Amino acid sequence: MKILTTNGMASIQDLGRFGYRSMGVGRSGAMDHWALQAGNALLKNERDEPAIELAMGELTIQFEEDVSFCLTGALYEAYLDNKRIPSYWRINAKAGQTLKLLRPIEGMYAYLCMHGGFDIASILQSGSTNLKAGFGGFNGRYLQADDRLKVKVPSHLPIIGVTPLAPTNTIRVIKSSEYDCFTASAQTAFVSQSWQLQTSSNRMGYRLAGELSLELTEPKEMSSHGVDMGMIQVPPQGQPIVLMADGQTTGGYPKIATVIDADIGLMAQIRFGKTCQFTLVDSEQAYRARQNQQHYIDQIQEYGYEH
Template identity: 45%
Template sequence: MHRESGTREQTSSIRMIRAGILTTVQDLGRHGSRHLGVAQAGALDRYSLMLANKLLGNSIDSAGLEILVGPVEIEFERDTWFVLCGANFAAHLDHISISKAWRHFARAGQRLILQGAQKEARCYLAVDGGICVGLVLGSRSTDLQAQFGGFDGRALKKGDRLPIGSPRNLRSRVGVQQRMWTPEVRAIRGPEFTQFDLPTQKRFWQQAWQVTSQSNRMGFRLQGETLERGGHSQLLSHAVLPGVIQVPPNGQPIVLLADCQTTGGYPRIATVIEADLWKVAQTPIGGHFCFIEVDHDAAKIASKKWQRELNRLDGVIHA
């Protein structure tokens, strides 16, 4: 398919006809400001946003939309190439069904309609040129807790018009096979792992944990057999990062995510490796997963493999 110029003036924006629930502008997050108490924010499933941007030839940290609950309807106000990655939402361009992890072309005036996810939880929309809201502390991500970044620091609403960058000279559809979600999430032992007795350690690794409705972008609260720490003294506050698994006094773990606080005082039983954090983010409310123990070397190997998968796309994005 070839790009053809429209007969009317091209406006570099997309317009939200229906915004769904908790649709936000996200990139890869804010870095270098945690010492100021600023959360990372950014896409919870970083891999899916990076993949979508790769397929468009965008900068890998270009901003896109993170979409949680449909229906969402978006009008393209200029001829636009776009990609959907992540959760498999039922998607139509006007009345034509389209698939995820493929580069699609929309003419000015066409509308993308997304219904609910068929499985998994979050869908990511990237457009050629990226979404060009203002930078705040080096990122376009929305921090819902602090209410800054993204589009006025909030979830999108009907009628919002988002500026997008200059169109890219792309000429054909191209796609890839996206990762398959599995209920096994790899993690390494945390600093306080040995403060839990052996039966508790086994319960942590051996059971399936359910994502509860008290989960959000700060962290996923899990439900399962109680994890008991015993008579250890209270911990001093310490730094925490996305992926850390804390165990509060009720014994039900919390997996911290992109909008998490910068410090905490709960014991850290484990940490999800970066290469698998997307699996947590894509688990829907009520869904289950289990933790698989790996060591630091395995975590490094998984991270390198993840980067190689993305780098292999460089040879196809300009097709």
């Protein structure tokens, strides 16, 4: 398949690169890993099969072989030739047809998954693009016009669709290691007020702004330590940063909370200028929420194999 045009940030991502953080290599991978898994499950793929992740903007592709594909994550206005196609449906395209993704109607990150996946080399056990270091994916960079991606196998699957998870701006978190270092009023403000996503946010971190800053009970000097996706750091100005897929491997800011795994994708889909609100849960609730998400993917995969 050939990339005809793109003005969005489109890259190849899978579930991420694990086991190398001690060497300073971050996870990369999909911002909404649940949406990626849903697409792969619908197409009978392995759940970590690399796909195209598109953040906002347009993308136009011409297929050069018959393929089965689907769109998940952000709900896009999309057309196969001149026919509108929905997200979370398995669609067949013939060689020569053109797929155009115009704009996200809802959400931030969309995933274009292909049955059989793309012929992408695995580097450090992942096909994800590490944009900062410039390796993995397609030449370690965002996709550009005239790039060609090879689909592993031609395919034609029965057309089916599934119901996407309902979006929400309520994000569940668990207390992190420095939660008790914040004042009682800061702890209250963290969950009681709305936080607006700033346009300076990116795949490294989501910067949030709220009316009330989060203050520590006393100044705290911290050595750099390991951090990961979902952790919520609070710099001295008191406005939190949620670490995302391309987040650094170490940090030294106090961490007030961590987004639970089940809600990482919901966090990723919040759009610039929109708000979210945090709610505290315990580890048992976080575990059950993850089980529910996993059950949702399992159901999609079972449904996909029946058709």
